[in-house]
Amino acid sequence: MTSPASGLSWFRLQHRYAPYLFVSPFLVLFAAFGLYPILRSLILAFYATNGPRSEVYVGLANFRFLLTDPDFHTAVRNTALYAVLAVGTQLPTALGLALLLSQKWLRGREWFRLAFFSPHLVGQVFVGVLFSVLFVPQYGLLNRALHGVTSQLNAAIPAVQPVPLDTKWLSNPDLVMPALVITSLWMYAGFHMIYFLAALQAVDRDLYEAAEVDGANGWQQFLAVTLPGIKPVTIFILVTSTIGSFQLFELPYIMLGNSAGPNNAGLTVVMYLYNTGFVTGDLGYASTVGWTLALGVLAISLVQMRLTGAWKGDAA
Numbered sequence: 001m002t003s004p005a006s007g008l009s010w011f012r013l014q015h016r017y018a019p020y021l022f023v024s025p026f027l028v029l030f031a032a033f034g035l036y037p038i039l040r041s042l043i044l045a046f047y048a049t050n051g052p053r054s055e056v057y058v059g060l061a062n063f064r065f066l067l068t069d070p071d072f073h074t075a076v077r078n079t080a081l082y083a084v085l086a087v088g089t090q091l092p093t094a095l096g097l098a099l100l101l102s103q104k105w106l107r108g109r110e111w112f113r114l115a116f117f118s119p120h121l122v123g124q125v126f127v128g129v130l131f132s133v134l135f136v137p138q139y140g141l142l143n144r145a146l147h148g149v150t151s152q153l154n155a156a157i158p159a160v161q162p163v164p165l166d167t168k169w170l171s172n173p174d175l176v177m178p179a180l181v182i183t184s185l186w187m188y189a190g191f192h193m194i195y196f197l198a199a200l201q202a203v204d205r206d207l208y209e210a211a212e213v214d215g216a217n218g219w220q221q222f223l224a225v226t227l228p229g230i231k232p233v234t235i236f237i238l239v240t241s242t243i244g245s246f247q248l249f250e251l252p253y254i255m256l257g258n259s260a261g262p263n264n265a266g267l268t269v270v271m272y273l274y275n276t277g278f279v280t281g282d283l284g285y286a287s288t289v290g291w292t293l294a295l296g297v298l299a300i301s302l303v304q305m306r307l308t309g310a311w312k313g314d315a316a
Contacts, residue, residue: 087245089181094190143169170256200230238308
């Protein structure tokens with residue numbers, strides 16, 4: 001017969017260790033597929049490898065070579081340019097769409113929200129294949145649309161030259177980056193729009209009424225009420241979209257035919273990491289690239305949070 005004391009002790013053990021039992025599957029999976037690869041890649045960063053079985057310890061040689069590697073410099077430059085252009089176009093577009101679709105007078109707002117958000121659901125590979133067709137010279141939809149619009153403008157303003165139908169977006173080094181930015185804008189603007197819509201709905205309506213009483217017009221209300229009200233969400237979108245931009249890989253890889261494009265115009269840091277680790281087989285140098293990217297993104301995110309006042313609670 002079980003004594004009351006032993007029953008109480010068993011109950012206390014269950015109460016103490018049951019939460020750990022429920023989270024143990026996640027912890028085991030994370031240790032096997034998350035923590036171990038992270039630690040393993042950190043160790044590999046100090047080795048020169050030729051496939052997964054050949055390793056030679058080289059210390060900091062990988063990091064020293066990284067500083068003088070012209071391909072890595074090209075990848076960093078392309079990725080940073082893409083991040084600036086992509087974030088600089090996606091956030092204003094997403095905010096503009098959110099402001100438009102939050103207006104009560106607009107009919108079918110729910111359908112428009114679904115339409116703008118849906119491109120994010122299909123994945124980067126599908127979007128890359130789709131836009132590689134849209135950018136085709138002569139018959140591509142984008143060239144035909146731009147040619148039609150600029151031809152109409154040329155009739156009214158002769159200084160505006162029509163866009164040629166044979167514009168080679170993905171074969172011209174100067175047009176590869178604009179093509180990637182346009183594609184990412186179509187894919188991610190609606191995704192960021194959802195966050196802005198949620199933030200706009202959380203802004204206190206009484207503040208707008210008080211601003212109207214004070215004689216503030218629509219633009220003044222936007223600056224004094226809307227922007228401060230959505231600042232925390234804006235900082236979140238800014239940081240996460242910047243991190244995502246530095247992780248760009250699938251879009252250029254698919255759109256440029258499994259390559260970095262002409263003159264490496266579409267080479268990104270993650271693409272360079274992939275080519276180094278899985279094409280040439282140097283997993284050690286690829287780990288060095290990966291950790292350099294991680295530390296660089298961390299530094300950029302901390303600077304963004306510092307400049308936006310997120311640390312001091314100014315964003316609240």
